[in-house]
Amino acid sequence: MDVLAHYHMFDYRARCAVAVTTEIVRALQQRHGLDPLTTIALGRAVSCAALLASSLKNGKEYVHLSFAGDGPLAKVVAECNGDGHCRGYTVPVQLLSVLNLDEGDVLPESVGAAMGASGFVTVTRGLAGESQSTYNAVCDFANGEIAADFARYLTESEQIPSAIAAGVKLASDGSVLASGGMLVQKLGGTVLEEQELIDVEQRMALELNLSDRLVAGETTEDLVRLIQGAGGGYGLxxxxxxxxxxxxxxxxxxxxxxxFSEEQLKEIRDETGKLEVRCQYCAEARQFRLEELLRH
Ligand SMILES: [Zn+2]
Structure with missing residues (x-):
């Protein structure tokens, strides 16, 4: 089961959120028909959204993350609300469909290479159904690898020193074995030495291998214990x-x-054989009759 766990670390001087998003990423991969690289990109973004949503109070509040680059993977979008409901999509859903590869060309080998050299993260916080209450912030990419870009957003735009990791592990057939993320932030009004956060970042970069550990059956507490090190107490x-x-x-x-006007709707119906809208987030299509659209 996917879970969001919230811990204190360094004896209440830092907070740590751990998100396990394996089932969600599996569902998104199947619904959208994602290829391996778009699965990894979206999985990382969903984990980041779930981690950011860890501070939300209720299901009406939500966070929306958009990563837009100048590479072939143009956009990765993920949302999560205070009830832990997640959704997301990529544009395009498969890279091969948009890459007009010549013989000898190589596929982008990393999410960063697919997202492109420059791009930006947009974070929207809002209340469902209330467009006036949304809050937007934008930050440039760090490297297009999603987690580092999100960490840069948190540090520069929200000015909260943060260490973050997000990973997706795929089987050789491209199916999702594990997906998750981890966020450590200094708690307001406390003293967390710069070195302590640097140590956390280093353990995340060198020892964590988050998705491998999830595949091996490690729990969120195992991950927190590893990242905490010997520097203090932690607790759920x-x-x-x-x-x-x-x-x-x-x-x-x-x-x-x-x-659309009646004429335009008839044109669409005659051309496509139906009046259909497909949701970008869940890929479900809904069909409508001309009469019910004209009544509105
Ligand atoms: Zn939908």
Whole structure:
């Protein structure tokens, strides 16, 4: 089961959130038909969204992360709300479909190479159904590898010193074995030595191998114990499930079509054989009859 666990570290001087997102990324891969690299990119982004949502109070509050680069993988979007409901998508869903490769060309070998040399992270915090209450912040990419870009956003835009890791492990056939992320942040009003956070970052970079440890069956507490090191006490504060769930509805999706005139709708119906809207987040298609669209 996917889970978000919240710990204190260094005797309440830092907080640590651990997100296990394996089932969610598996569902997203199947729904969207993601290829291995887009699966890894979206998995990392979903883990980052779940980690950021760890501070939300209720299901109405949500965070929306968008990573947009100048490479062939143009966009990676992930959302999570305070109830742990996650969703997301990539543009395109498969890199091979957009790469007009010549003989001898090589596929991008990393998420960063696919996202491109420059790009930016946009973070939106908001309340469901209330567009005025959203808050936006933008930050340049660190390297396009998602987790480092998100860490840069947290440090530069939210000005909270943060260490972050996010990883996805795939089997040789491309299926998802494990996905997860980990975020360590200094708690307000406490003293966390710069060196302590650097040590955390180093353990995350050199020893953690998060997705390998999840595949091996390690628990969130095992991960926290490893990252904490000998520098103080840690303890579980809160734990809640994470699940894939989309907030789209037939009513909301109908809005995409009601702006068209009767003639335009008939044209679409005659050309495609149907009046259909597909949700970008969950890939579910809903069909409408001309009469019900004209009534709106
Ligand atoms: Zn949907």
């Amino acid at each position: 504060l809160m734990q809640r499930p994470l699940i894939f769930r989309c907030t789209c509805s037939r009513e909301k999706m109908m809005q995409a079509l009601v702006a």
